[in-house]
Amino acid sequence: MLLTIPDVLTAEQVAHARQALDQADWGDGRVTAGYQSAKAKDNMQIPEGHPVARELGDMILQALGKNPLFMSAALPLRVFPPLFNRYAGGQSFGTHVDNAIRQIPGTPHRIRTDLSATLFFTGPEEYDGGELVVEDTYGGKSVKLPAGHMVLYPATSLHHVKPVTRGARVCSFFWLQSMIRDDGQRSLMFDLDVAIQRLSRDLAGNETAEKSTVQLTGVYHNLLRQWAEM
Numbered sequence: 001m002l003l004t005i006p007d008v009l010t011a012e013q014v015a016h017a018r019q020a021l022d023q024a025d026w027g028d029g030r031v032t033a034g035y036q037s038a039k040a041k042d043n044m045q046i047p048e049g050h051p052v053a054r055e056l057g058d059m060i061l062q063a064l065g066k067n068p069l070f071m072s073a074a075l076p077l078r079v080f081p082p083l084f085n086r087y088a089g090g091q092s093f094g095t096h097v098d099n100a101i102r103q104i105p106g107t108p109h110r111i112r113t114d115l116s117a118t119l120f121f122t123g124p125e126e127y128d129g130g131e132l133v134v135e136d137t138y139g140g141k142s143v144k145l146p147a148g149h150m151v152l153y154p155a156t157s158l159h160h161v162k163p164v165t166r167g168a169r170v171c172s173f174f175w176l177q178s179m180i181r182d183d184g185q186r187s188l189m190f191d192l193d194v195a196i197q198r199l200s201r202d203l204a205g206n207e208t209a210e211k212s213t214v215q216l217t218g219v220y221h222n223l224l225r226q227w228a229e230m
């Protein structure tokens, strides 16, 4: 499932991040790439563990923790500390697949990358190109979002970022391990959750409908009990 999560950050948070990112030291993005993706990757990154990356990473993780759409769609177990990238002057990232396993820097912990995320700090009017294209069985889906919005997509997908031919594209990107490894099962849980929420909103006050909503909520939790890995 590929999902846009609007307004993860407020306009004030985006402005604060932009200012901090403009002043940070950027290095070659190849340092966090795997063997194959290093050949395709041409961008800049803030080094892992840089104070700006930590501060803004915490801001993003806090915002996501309070975002019901993100929590419902991702069912996150562990989130990789967000990284930050910048493409300008024709830079791009050719077709690649993200590493399946990532060590969380400075810890003995590893995560399985079930989902990949890109959170935009620059708006589409600020640069040309720079679309993130995610391939799935139905073809390629091109994504270019307003600042503060985020896209969540299966880390299993081949994807690329088109050359940025004017201006600069600044984003945060990271991965997460979900409590539900399988994309199909996770999508089912998300659909069920969305439908239950809508039913309880639309049929509030109807006693029979409320009984069914409680029963469906039970089905949701019992499926989660069957499928979740912790």
Ligand SMILES: O=C(O)CCC(=O)C(=O)O
Binding pocket: 085, 093, 098, 118, 132, 159, 161, 171, 173
């Ligand atoms: O810049 C992006 O939107 C994606 C970056 C990416 O695919 C990666 O770093 O693996």
Ligand SMILES: [Fe+2]
Binding pocket: 096, 097, 098, 116, 159
């Ligand atoms: Fe990637």
